[in-house]
Structure formats: C-alpha cells, structure tokens
Amino acid sequence: MPAVFTHEFNTPVYKGKVSFNTGLFINGQFVDGSDGTTIDVINPTDGKVTTSISEGTQKDVDLAVDAAEKAFETTWGLNCPGNKRGLLLSKLASLMEEHADELAALEALDNGKAFNAARGKDVPGAIACIRYFAGWADKISGRVIETTEERFTYTRHEPIGVVGQIIPWNFPLLMFTWKIAPALATGNTVVLKPSEFTPLTAIRMCHLAKEAGFPPGILNVVTGYGNTVGSAISSHMRIHKVAFTGSTLVGRKIMEAAAKSNLKNVTLELGGKSPNIIFNDADLEQAVHWAMLGIFLNQGQSCLAGSRIFVQEGIYDEFLKRFTDKSRSIKVGDPFAPDTFQGPQVSKIQYDRIMGYIDSGKKDGARIHIGGERHGSEGYFIQPTIFLDTHPDMRIVKEEIFGPVSVVIKFKDEEDIVRQANDTVYGLAAAVFTKDVNRAITTAHKLKAGTVWVNCYGLSNPNVPFGGYKQSGIGREMGEYALANYTEVKAVNVNLGLKIMSN
C-alpha cells in the first residue's frame, strides 16, 4: 500500500495540515511501484527527509501507457468534445484556487522557495495556465482549403494520443500545469514524470484531478528517476510525443532516445545563459531592480535567468554600486519566514554544483565582489554572489550555473555588444534596458533568443509563447503556439466527382 504523507504546517506564513496518498497515479488509482521501492524526499531547508514516495519503474510506465491508451480510445481523445474537456480543466483550476495555500506550502517545503513566492507567483501562474488552455479546448480548428471545385479538402488538428512529459524541480507546480494543460485541452492523454526531487505538488494535483472528475487513465503520474522512468518514457514505442523541460544534457539524451525508438515528436525546454544588456541611457534604478530579479529570483534556479549582466561603461560604476547594495540586502532564510526572499537550493547535488562553479570562477581568475560562500550552517543555502573581471572563456561565463551567481561585464562598444550577447550556444531569453526606443527594437530584433524583454525581465503570461533558439530548445510552450505541440495535422481530400480515365 502506498504511503500517506501527513504533515502539519505551523509557520508564521501558513498553518494547516496535509494528508494524502503518495503512490504512483495510474488509471485513476494510487499504487505502489512495481518493485515496491520508495524514494526519500529531502527538505532542502534542513537536509532532512520529509517523506518517502513510491518509486516507479519501466514496468510502471508500461502500465501507465496501457491506461492512457485505453482512456484515449474511450473516454478522451475526440470521444470527449472540446467543451467538456475545457470544463474539466476549469474545474481543476477552481480546485487549485480552493487549495492554493496548501499547494504553496507543499511547494515551499519540497523545493525550498519562499512560501510567499510560491503563493504569490507559482500557484496563481499555474492556475492561470490551466484556465487559459481550458479556453482553447473547444477552439481547435482545422482549415478548409480551396483546391478545385471537384474536391473538398480540409485539415483536422487531431490529438496525438499518449504523450510523455518530463518536468524539472525548479518550478514543480508551474511546470506541471504548463505541460498538462495544452496536452489535455487538445485531447491527449498523459504519462508524466515529475522530478524525483520535488514530487509532492504533482502528486497532490493527481488527487485534485481525480476530484475534478477526470476519468481514469487520462492523467497518469509515475514518480521515479530519470534514467529509469524518464528513459522508459522517451524510448517508449507507444508514446508518440515527449515533452521535456530540464538540462540541455538530458535534453540530448531524450532526443536521442526518441530517434532510436519510434521517432516520436520531441519538444524541449532547456537551459540558458541569458544576457541582460543595460545601456548608458537606461533608467538606472529600474534596471538594477529588474537585473536583481533576473538572476536571484527562485534562488537563481531559472532557465531564463539573466546571468550575464552587460553594463555599458558610462553607468557601470553606479550600476555596480546599486546592484551590489540591493543584492546584499536580499533576505536569505527559511522559506516559511515572512520576509524571506531567497531559500535554499533544491538539493545537495545542486548545492555542490554551484559551489563547484564558484570555485572554478576563482581558479580562473575572476573576482568575487560579494558572496561566494555558503549561507548559514544547515540546509543548502548559498549567498547571493557577484563575479567581476571575467573573461568570455571562463566556465562561469559560458555555462549555466543555475544558482544565485551573477556575472557582471562592462562593455563599451554598442556595435559589439550584440555579438557578445549572442556568443553562446544558448538562446532562451535576453533583455535590453534603454530609453531609446529605436535602439531597443533594433537590438531586440538582433538578439538570438526566444524571448526578449525590453526594460523589464522575466515577465511571462500564459498567452505569450516561450521557448528557445539554438541549444535552449525546440518548440514553444504557452499561447496558441503550444497547441501545435500536441496536435497532428491530417489533411482529408474528398473527391466529389473527379473521374480518372482508364486506358
């Protein structure tokens, strides 16, 4: 029997009790993993075990695919009209609203982000995403295309079938909804693997989905490790599409597995080393504020982090002074303290990786301006860190650190800055700060990034597409564009009277 996770929250920002089954969610039931094993869920605030959840295996993925296939052929797919699919998604969003505090608390406990951040951003963003795609469910239209009067030619945008989805640990609930919302709205059934580091909100969402009335098998969640469950999904012969958000390294493996198995359709949301370009004529105070959010939000654990901050030399000194002051004043601490801005990194592995990058920066000769050390003595906390005097070849400038570590680079030449900004294998996001609107637009158009922010950073909405150029990914999530990831186009040609000659 799968375990029941019970926890009493008694914190300044949230008091409440949770209790829910933490099995795999397959065919509408919470079940043990096939091997009967479990995975410990660690609280990054203190390194202690929060609970254990069931561990899925390749066999469990097979069972989930069976259930998803059956649901697709009977209660879902085009057997369920769009407006009904939309209604179920709306119900799920309403349930999330009812349990918003609880979801935020689980997220903070599991991931380490501040409760206030989870409650203020992650949870509302997740709900908005579900509501947005609920609205698309009955609006998936094909085209009627004129060819000749003797033919009736049209397209259908059909659901793909069983889709596999693998999500990361940095925004667990938000990423969960970004994946399931467009997939379910378009009529697909889902086998989803949350990160083994942060499974709790995903499991709680399964309970809510069941309560909302989704018939069994439409949404299946198999918790487990990447190299077992994740790999089983990406190489499964009966999964015809896989969507992944995570590191570029793992993204490659998934694409390879897809190619080697059944050439399943792949969309990837991967890493970034996004440039934040601040020109002399920027509104300085605003630029500092956005730059700070750009790199330190979510403990720096964001694919779109503005981790390379380019500051034009005319304002460099003043920018650095203000940016440093702001960064120094960041409250690092317990996610459940009311004034915490930055919590711990998500895991020991991540903590070690980030500290490793900081070391490499020092060894390569970069200068630590502030930070660079562990914060406190318990949990995976790292001080907000600023590196100066870097060189483009340094690892801390080229590679994604995924922590609260910023690199500030002075630039002079306006002509050259775009080249510097684009000098990366990544292309997820970028930002430009300037009051000169012409410069803003021309620079934005030259940056090779899927999202460019002008005079802001990090804003996202469910109706605006998001995704990467180059090695930051394939495909776009959010907005109408997401629907293309989850539909197959069928062209139907009906002959109305064309007769061919027989000889």
Place this chain on the structure above:
Amino acid sequence: MDQTARITIPATGQIVEIPTGLFINNEFVSSVDSQERIQVVNPATEDIICSVVAGSEKDIDAAVAAARAAFSTTWGKNVTGFERSRLLNKLADLIERDSQVLAEIESLNNGKPVRIARDFDIGDSIQCLRYYAGWADKIVGQTIEVNNKTKIAFTRHEPIGVCGQIIPWNYPINMWAWKVAPALACGCTIVMKPSELTPLTALVLSKLIAEAGFPPGVVNTIPSLGPVGGAALSRHMDVDKVAFTGSTTTGRKIMEAAAKSNLKKACHTREVSLELGGKSPHIIFESADLDQAANWACLGILYNTGQDCTAGSRLYVQDTIYDKFLHLLVEKAKQLVIGDGFDEKSGGGPVVSKAQYDKVWSYIESGKSQGAELVLGGKKRPGKGYFVDPTIFTNVTRDMRIVQDEIFGPVLSVGRFKTEQEAIALANDTSYGLGAGLHSADASQCMRVSSALEAGTVWVNQYNILGNNVPFGGKKQSGIGRELGSYALEEYTEVKAVHWNFGEQAEWPL
C-alpha cells in the same frame, strides 16, 4: 419606487422576484422622463404577468453615457483579457445556479416548455458564455514584415466601444447570451434592448451581471418599444456599433439610421417576417434515411413552435419517395404535444403574442384560400392561449403566400421535385439565405448540393443543430456578419494597424 415585481409561478406556487426597472450602472432605476410601462403577457393564459418600465430616448442616452464611462475607465482597454474571462465564467456559473427559475420565467413570458428552456436555451447559453470566456484572453493581432531594417508593423484588435444590442423574443435568454458573450469578451460595453414582448429574463440576467462583479456601466438593459429605444440606439452618435436580430424591415431601418448618424457598424440577422421573410428549404432525396429525415423535418418546422429564423418551412421531397415520406411526416408531426410550458409533456408552447397568433392564422387561411391542400391542422383551438397546432400544406405552388413569406409558426409547405437540379433551383428561389437542409445517403450528392445551396448554414442529414463554436449568419437578405465561433470576434473588434519606424529618415523636401 420599488422596482421589483413579485410573481407567483402558477404551476409550483413559488414566488419569484423580478426587477422591473431600467438597469443602468448596475442599478435598477425609474425612467428619467417617462411614466410609460410595458405590460408583459403570458401567452399560454393571455394574462398579464407584470409590467416593466418602458425606457425613453433619454433613458437610452443615460445608458449610453454609463456604457461610455465604463468603456473609458473600468472596461475597454483598461481591463485585461484574463479578467474579462474570469467574469464571463463567473456569470456562466451564476446562470447555471439559477437555471431552473430562469427557465420558469422564460416559459411564463415566452411560452416555451420549461424543460426545453432549461436544458436547451439556458444550457446552450451557459456554454456560449464559457466559450467566449475562453476567447477573452486570446484576442491577438499580427506582426507583419515590412522592412526589417526600418520598421515593424503590427495590428491590434481593439474593442469597438459602446455597442447597442437589440434582441428578439423567440429565444430571449439564448439571444441575450449570443450578443453579450462575444461583446464582453472583446472588451466592449453594452446597451441592451430586449424585446418588449419578453423583457423579463433580460432583467433577471442583469441582476446576475451585477452579482458576477462586472463593473457598473459595462452592461445596461433598457426595455423599450422598438421605435423608441431601438431607434434611439441605432441613430445615437455615441454608440459605436449596433447588433440586431429581428425582422428584415426593422433591420433596414437600423442600417439606415446607422448610416445617417455616425456610420456606426451595423450588423443584423433577420428573424421575424413582416412582409418579406426568410424561408429555409429542407430537401429530402430518395436515398435518405426516411425515418430520421422525417424526425429532422419535424424538428425543423415545429421546434420552438416554428418561431425560429432558420425554420425549415419549405420541404421538398423527391418524387420517388413522396407518398411514403409524407405519411411518415404527418404521423410524426401529430406526436408533438403543444401545450402549457409547465406541463412536462409539452414539446412546444403557444406562439408568443396575439399579434403573432393573428398573423400565423392569416397565413393558414391564405393557404386554404389559395388552394393548397391541408393534410394536418388548420383548426383553431377553443379557449385561452395563443396555441397553434402543427399545420402541413401540400400541393403548393411557388406564388402562394405560404410559400413566399415567412410565417414564423408551426406551418409547413411541402413540395415535390424530380431531379437534383430542380431541388436546388426550388431551394434557392428566395431572397433569403439563412439556413438550408438536405438528407441523402449519397456523399457526393451531399457535397454538390451543400455547395450549391445559397445559405449561411447548411445542414446535411440533420437540421437546426447549432454549436457555439460554429459561425451562424445569413446570405442575401438574411443578414450581414456572423455570430458564434471565432468569427463573432470580428464583429466586436476594430483593427488598428501600427507602423513603428525605428530606422527610416524622412526625406524632405520631396
């Protein structure tokens, strides 16, 4: 002055409260300058249910001012698509909550059976609101490549502004939803004039608008006589768009008034006939599933007691199956129970008013006097209530009034044809083009004929079934524009093209 009527629902004994004032800025108020009232009649009993305030031209002015103020401050571009979506969904939830009582009031005022009002009219209306709630945050323009070195061009699909909406009496709640939902989704504000015959549910729905949380002035409701309120809206200089469903005659007047005033956008679909009218053809080919086709044919002319703009009022049956089909049709038509809306057995109610009753009967008499053969109906019922029983004429000819004019009652004209070409010619022989239907098991024939029929909606092997996501509207004199589907968004948005230069220097002098 208390603007509420307390009405007892006869069948249940329950008392419901109905607001009877004008709804402006989320409040029910008296008329600015008039003491006139509209008497609201129950068509099943001919009794007066209650009276409501009859809005004057000055009341329309007040409502338009409220709508304009809201558009400039709390609505229009000042509210996000996400918020509009949320409010529309909330409204749908409230209507769902109150669907039984709304159905009962609709039945009392319009005559249609309670269960049909609840399950179909109101059910569809709830879905319509949810459908457009889903569009509210998806109104997008285009970015357009002109010259990458010098400029960007893009379009914004902006809300048109203050919309006058004038709706008919045959589907009061459903027509209200069809108008309100897309307009609000796009960010427009509304001055709604419901039909003077059936104002009650529009007033109750206005209460729900306030309860849902729409800011004051976003929706305003002014029951009024057509020539007063409707005319005032269509010639108002501060109304940006008028949307109308009703008769072609009135539609012409509205378009004229729009042209003469501020060239407001006018869009109308015709419903009620006075002299000219819509007359949708329904064709039965020999390969059709006759039993099913007969069911659809009955639905086509008898649903809503024939008071439907797309009523399949001209039936054309292929020679080879004529006798067999006619027999089926008459037997099935006899099965419909037309009676009191609160009787669960009723599949149809009375026609909506004395005026309509008299009109329908005058057509039935003209059919008899012009020599058509009556195979069903044609006898008035004794007693109270504007009940008209299913009536079928055969042996009709083209020039008969019952073939030319829209009757808007449960009166069917049946003709015959030999070839497909003949059927198409008969079907298209009308100045209207709202709906058409055909029944055939031959797929190629279905495609050919549906292509040839001059109508905004063609049904193949069914009739009269609409979807909120499928556009609806008329060709020829049946209307301008489309409601429902994504197409309705075009009716409530205005395209602005923005040319943003960032690299081109103007040369001067030329």
